[in-house]
Amino acid sequence: MSETQFIDTYRDGFVAHLEAHTPMTEPQNLYAPIQYILGLGGKRLRPILTLMTTEIFGGKAEDAMDAALAVEMFHNFSLVHDDIMDDAPLRRGKVTVHEKWDLNTGILSGDAxxxxxxxxxxxxxAEMYKELTSLFSKTAIEVCEGQQYDVDFEMRDDVTIPEYLKMIEYKTSVLVAAAMKMGALVAxxxxxxxxxxxxxxxxxxxxFQLQDDYLDAFGDPESFGKQAGGDIRENKKTFLYLKALEKANKQNKESLLHLYSIKPEDSTAKVEAVKSIFEESDAVGETKEAISAFTQxxxxxxxxxxxxxxxxxxLKKFGESLMQRTV
Structure with a gap:
């Protein structure tokens, strides 16, 4: 069985479990958005990692299905609320929950x-429940802290690279880490x-998140499923941006600071100008190096x-495949 088939087996089993356990009840306006966001697909990376880790440590994947479901449900909850905070029009190439319904529905469905x-x-x-929920609660609060750092950074001009790395660790990577540790706990x-x-x-x-930052700017919107240069449009201070500020010449640095102080209605020219500075300053090369270093x-x-x-x-092959992705 190839690695892709192997991953697909986990994904198919998980999706069947997800569909069987997604509430389809009244009130419709609470549960339909939940079905919608869960049905948009995505890589199912985190639940697959939970199932895979369980089996690697000698457990049964089916025993980890509910833990995997908790992780995927939480991940999608955070996406619904993130999209509201970012005023994002698209998620996985489809309309976001708050755009398809409304703001209040997005908030309440996310809460549920x-x-x-x-x-x-x-x-x-009982004992395993305690271990799992303890890890989950720690992770959930860190995700919220990471999201707040992300919001705070938009208003600051002095964000450092270590601060940025801490933010993405909390906002993104602790959930990947917890998904795997849950698999180990179940096993x-x-x-x-x-x-x-x-x-x-x-x-x-x-x-993975550094790769996401890179793809947001330089990926193909068709395959990546997000608006090209979304982070640049929103003036998000990503690793690319911080490295460009550090490495760019005086003129490019001034241009970058100016471009990140404006939000034009049509930001196509802004996105292209920023991407040029990212390339000229070798922020792109530095980002790729950081992706390799954390993978190692x-x-x-x-x-x-x-x-x-x-x-x-x-596990190594899985890590390598993540780093070579275009979506």
């Missing part, structure tokens, strides 16, 4: 998704291995885990 996330853990025995893996797989996921998650850190964590070679190879 957060509550549903916690309910999915109730199928686990009753030793604590040191559960901790190491968390670190693997955390570093991979940072690399993740792989180094794998070496600490007592697992068969083929299991490590599978």
């Amino acid at each position: 998704m957060l509550i549903l996330s916690y309910q999915f853990f109730e199928s686990y025995p 009753k893996a030793p604590q040191k291995d559960a901790d190491a797989i968390y670190e693997f996921g955390r570093n991979l998650g940072i690399a 850190k993740a792989f180094d964590e794998l070496e600490k885990i007592d697992l068969p070679k083929e299991s490590k190879a599978l």
